[in-house]
Amino acid sequence: MRSFSSALSFPLLLRRRLLATAAHFHKPASKMANVSDNSLRESLAEKISTIQTQGNVVRQLKASGAAKPEIETAVQALNALKLERSSIEAQIQAASGDSSASRDAFRQAVVNTLERRLFYIPSFKIYRGVAGLYDYGPPGCAVKSNVLAFWRQHFVLEENMLEVDCPCVTPEVVLKASGHVDKFTDLMVKDEKTGTCYRADHLLKDYCKEKLEKDLSMTAEKAADLKHVLAMLDDLTAEQLGAKIKEYGITAPDTKNPLSDPYPFNLMFQTSIGPSGISPGYMRPETAQGIFVNFKDLYYYNGNKLPFAAAQIGQAFRNEVIAPRQGLLRVREFTLAEIEHFVDPQDKSHPKFSEVANLEFLMFPRELQMSGQSARKLQIGEAVFKGIVNNETLGYFIGRVYLFLTELGIDKQRLRFRQHLANEMAHYAADCWDAEIESSYGWIECVGIADRSAYDLRAHSDKSGVSLVAQEKYSEPREVEKLNVAPVKKELGLAFKGNQKIVVEALEALDEKEAMEMKAALELKGEVEFLVCNLGKTVTIKKSMVSISKEKKKEHQRVFTPSVIEPSFGIGRIIYCLYEHSFYTRPSKTSDEQLNVFRFPPRVAPIKCTVFPLVQNEQYENVAKLISKSLTVAGVSHKIDITGTSIGKRYARTDELGVPFAITVDKTTSVTIRDRDSKNQVRVDVEKVASVVKEVTDGLKTWADILNEYEIHTSESADD
Amino acid sequence: MRSFSSALSFPLLLRRRLLATAAHFHKPASKMANVSDNSLRESLAEKISTIQTQGNVVRQLKASGAAKPEIETAVQALNALKLERSSIEAQIQAASGDSSASRDAFRQAVVNTLERRLFYIPSFKIYRGVAGLYDYGPPGCAVKSNVLAFWRQHFVLEENMLEVDCPCVTPEVVLKASGHVDKFTDLMVKDEKTGTCYRADHLLKDYCKEKLEKDLSMTAEKAADLKHVLAMLDDLTAEQLGAKIKEYGITAPDTKNPLSDPYPFNLMFQTSIGPSGISPGYMRPETAQGIFVNFKDLYYYNGNKLPFAAAQIGQAFRNEVIAPRQGLLRVREFTLAEIEHFVDPQDKSHPKFSEVANLEFLMFPRELQMSGQSARKLQIGEAVFKGIVNNETLGYFIGRVYLFLTELGIDKQRLRFRQHLANEMAHYAADCWDAEIESSYGWIECVGIADRSAYDLRAHSDKSGVSLVAQEKYSEPREVEKLNVAPVKKELGLAFKGNQKIVVEALEALDEKEAMEMKAALELKGEVEFLVCNLGKTVTIKKSMVSISKEKKKEHQRVFTPSVIEPSFGIGRIIYCLYEHSFYTRPSKTSDEQLNVFRFPPRVAPIKCTVFPLVQNEQYENVAKLISKSLTVAGVSHKIDITGTSIGKRYARTDELGVPFAITVDKTTSVTIRDRDSKNQVRVDVEKVASVVKEVTDGLKTWADILNEYEIHTSESADD
Secondary structure, three states: OOOOOOOOOHHHHHHHHHHHHHHHOOOOHHHHOOHHHHHHHHHHHHHHHHHHHHHHHHHHHHHOOOOHHHHHHHHHHHHHHHHHHHHHHHHHHHHHOOOHHHHHHHHHHHHHHHHHOOOEEEOOHHHOOOOOOEEEOHHHHHHHHHHHHHHHHHHHHHHOOEEEEOOOEEEHHHHHHOOHHHHOEEEEEEEOOOOOEEEHHHHHHHHHHHHHHHOOOOOHHHHHHHHHHHHHHHHOOHHHHHHHHHHHOOOOOOOOOOEOOOEEEEOOOEEEOOOOOOOEEEEOOOOHHHHHOOHHHHHHHOOOOOOEEEEEEEEEEOOOOOOOOOHHHOOOEEEEEEEEEEEOOOOOOOOOHHHOOOOEEEEEOHHHHHOOOOOEEEEHHHHHHOOOOOOHHHHHHHHHHHHHHHHHOOOHHHEEEEEOOHHHOOOOOOEEEEEEEEEOOEEEEEEEEEEOOOHHHHHHHHHHOOOOOEEEEEEEEEEEEEEEEEEOHHHHHHHHHHHHHHHHHHHHOOOHHHHHHHHHHHHHHOEEEEEEOOOOEEEEEEHHHEEEEEEEEEEEEEEEOOEEEEEEEEHHHHHHHHHHHHEEEEEOOOOOOEEEEEOOOOOOOOOOEEEEEOOOOHHHHHHHHHHHHHHHHOOOOEEEOOOOOOHHHHHHHHHOOOOOEEEEEOOOOEEEEEEOOOOOEEEEEOOOHHHHHHHHHOOOOOHHHHHHHOEEOOOOOOOO | OOOOOOOOOHHHHHHHHHHHHHHHOOOOHHHHOOHHHHHHHHHHHHHHHHHHHHHHHHHHHHHOOOOHHHHHHHHHHHHHHHHHHHHHHHHHHHHHOOOHHHHHHHHHHHHHHHHHOOOEEEOOHHHOOOOOOEEEOHHHHHHHHHHHHHHHHHHHHOOOOEEEEOOOEEEHHHHHHHOHHHHOEEEEEEEOOOOOEEEHHHHHHHHHHHHHHHOOOOOHHHHHHHHHHHHHHHHOOHHHHHHHHHHHOOOOOOOOOOEOOOEEEEOOOEEEOOOOOOOEEEEOOOOHHHHHOOHHHHHHHOOOOOOEEEEEEEEEEOOOOOOOOOHHHOOOEEEEEEEEEEEOOOOOOOOOHHHOOOOEEEEEOHHHHHOOOOOEEEEHHHHHHOOOOOOHHHHHHHHHHHHHHHHHOOOHHHEEEEEOOHHHOOOOOOEEEEEEEEEOOEEEEEEEEEEOOOHHHHHHHHHHOOOOOEEEEEEEEEEEEEEEEEEOHHHHHHHHHHHHHHHHHHHHOOOHHHHHHHHHHHHHHOEEEEEEOOOOEEEEEEHHHEEEEEEEEEEEEEEEOOEEEEEEEEHHHHHHHHHHHHEEEEEOOOOOOEEEEEOOOOOOOOOOEEEEEOOOOHHHHHHHHHHHHHHHHOOOOEEEOOOOOOHHHHHHHHHOOOOOEEEEEOOOOEEEEEEOOOOOEEEEEOOOHHHHHHHHHOOOOOHHHHHHHOEEOOOOOOOO
């Protein structure tokens, strides 16, 4: 869920990436590659490749320290190319004729059902709520708790991970080290009269887009300017953004009041620890830091052995600017489940990789994205073998995430693993893949799986002064050659006087190659010219001034900072996508209504079964209560419904909660069990019914097994 | 976990109560009533009864609006009595000869083991930590997650509770309504130079105590003054506290710098929601408010029927001043599990009460506390029948909490239910009991079970303007008499001119009794004298000015605010006490060390079993791996230890983590299972071992069953 970048503040990046994918790839990959738009796709591929080339030009210019105007021109060219790409993409989109109206209608149906049945409740509703905060109502809370239980089983138990549970309140120093205090910001502007805040880039973008769409009398020059701004948006500084807002006379959208200059706003909820007010703290924006700061203890707990993984489930907080209609996908408090798998950077193999190697699913490697193609089915084993995925451990987790999501009920066809493009990744990251799930909002990043190398441990090591490293003990001591550069201070002092210290430091800082070259030159010529940067000039070093040699040493162990591979799960987003993928409607028999159903797998379903007496009568009610008791003892969550409503209506009510099984009491000795999706029924003895339901909800048996084992009950289906 | 009071800010109350019980009753009740201190106990009983009487005097004086000096004198007398009680208690304590040193040593042994094995880790340790914040390391996190899973099974599933999950970030208005913004405060003083903060009452208390103990040359007068201050401590205002601190010249304990005046400090972590900085928010200090604000939706979800219970598990935050050595019991962030059981105030019976009625355990009713006796075994059925416990629902939850705690592994002998004294309870509460667990810190309040009447729903109803009520539909409409007071405005206007409105309001505010008396008087005499408070005088009301009658009306339903019964669990405190109750040591066979053991029940144990090859050899290792795999499939958390350490040492390691079962691979076809506490072993086939362990850790079988079923393995015990 976190993305660092050398150049960009991470939340911006994350958000931009999300919006970009939603806009570009909002349809199933299978639909995208139709024949009609082949020529468009070809030009898209061409454009993307040009962008890649131009991107490299910009990077080289920056790296070589080129002049500012030169870089700027190159960046402008790059951004113009990106704009052209967007336009081609929009054409492809339009050509494919997918209806955004039907997507909206579908989403509305799902969200209405979710809110009506209290899967979600806008938090503090009686006080008119708070944007971006939601409660999980009873069925939502049960789904969440089932998803987390399965996560623990699938990851923590399976891999023997070390699960920890750290506080949300975090002192500033920790988030200073991680980079969040300085970089976790958005540029904001404020309505100067009301104080209402807006994202500066959003206002500018909205202005440009609206102008371009609606102001048809605009000069070509003006239009080009606006397009240029749109293309440059992500690269504008606070000053540049402010200047544009002034130039265009953009005002606060709600009041038309003037706006403040843009200023950075940190997205963390700030607070103060202790009563003195002098210890600033924040509510953690992610759970990962709690693991990193404990690395030393956890490594010890694991017997000082690598690899091992630690995991944490918990709340994270981001004080986002919430725009309307982002719904359940952009929230200010959410549950993360994060894994930090620590591994020797020289050996990223995984002992259990073979268990996932044959899995085949939609992958979207960098190359396919760059060439304008769509995601494609790949075997994860092949992807690792071919180097598409950087290493086995990363590949192993991609495979495990695939299994986790699909076993939860995510549609395989609407799940893809998208690799980050080179410019999306932080400079230190080795590779990064997002599990993206397609929803009515487009493709949503739900799990990030990144090889973050040694970045995080090094950052905390530097800040805290506590060394966070691992050792590999050699079975036998190894002989290694170590460079030894010994400046002869007396000679250097005579030659350089007050500058002696600077020259000594420069000599000591020589790397192996430089030192050995100097040694060779000194032996050949007796002296050598040597550039001392800190003096800003070249000095002459004589043979007598320094002794350079290689020494053999015995080493008993190798000390290194482990790499970390981080799968990070946005639990709320996964659950929301699961709701969309599980939802369908079927016609009612007795009315022209459409009935809503969630086809949750039993593992996920908030309630595993309902118990209904067929008619209101004391005998049947007593049987229902008896069954309810036996279900409680078996630990099966259920609901008993003894209202006099028709059996069809009662089925409809429970289908809408995604309850997989319904027990109807129509005799006192045996009862029927109905499967939600097939509507098939079997007849089972009263004493057996709890254990049958338990077996099938625990996944020990399938419904097909049950159909084989028990008498199939055929009534004129009571279903509505 | 929350205590409201009409007079006191709640956290103060909670804390004071905690300290008081820790000091007064730190030994098992069974030990307390020994013969040697009978006479002391008699004088204690006498003193407590006098305190009760004097307490009533104070309350009556306050209620009758007596003069300030008069009240003050009575309060002083009361506090002097309390001080005498403390002294008697101290004598009883000393007489009983319990050694606080041995308690400290025991605690140190437990805490050392807990920290060494990473049950706990001081949070952000590499940055020197933050007082009052702890991480749960791997075994602690597993214990917590097991305790919460059992809580869900025992409460949520068993009672079909509606579990919700609300955010921690809470807008100010919600906590304004609940009273936390105004009352959740401590009085603080600040070191004027360094800014370090202290609890004002703590500094004053420490000063007085130290003076009294160490300054033996003190005049009797001075000593009496200090004792008086100690007795008055809880009742001092900010001004009085400040004056005393000045008078005694108390300075900052660490620096001896001067101190600021006392000021109230709110214990909530404050933050700001959204970027504008104009929406203050807090991190919730408890989870209950999230349930109350959702009452309307939850009532609807439950089919508009009472009773029902909602539940929530989640983090709560209190920005406490942390004094050293409060360890794991006073923390700034903790997990609460709270239940709000909504019930008709006219019917607090509970359908399942009979299921707990025969349970017998230590109860400490108000009367026993007042008469200086100790807690005593009572049947909960009898306690409700006799009115010691206010109602069946409250009694039902007390019984269920007892079962929950003892099934977790809390020692029955060191668990008591203490009723709040009248002056500890909030004015609106009907009854309140704390489950207190005895630990090395004394008796610790771990669960509060309170009948809070309609207070919380009314508070949110008033503040939000949303009616939070329930309806009871009558099966047949009921005829009720309703009072109708109709002021005749014309006549009143003529008589009272500008005051007419005030008189009308006063007439409309008459209650039934007053109105009927007025009616009778008017009919008898034609006019009546009527005190209008808002006018500050009596006016004459004539018969023509008001018509008073009773009308018969048909009512179809009764509308009322439900009462709420709230069991609130401090999960961290329960777990800490569980650690102390589970810890024991046994001598090592091979050294003179004491080996540490946690006797966790399998349900709670962080890891259910370990798998050891008896000796390092590939065959055995493969069997161990096979068993590990089958345990994973069965969902049994386990650890595999293939180090070459002696089997005895490996047992000792796992005993210290409280692992109940150890599987030793000493053949390739069958293996032994060892029970941690008895050290008995059985021999089981390799294919069966996972299912055997699962049955016994799931509680389907006991270890005794296993001993009966399988071959007992007798070796020269390898145990250390």
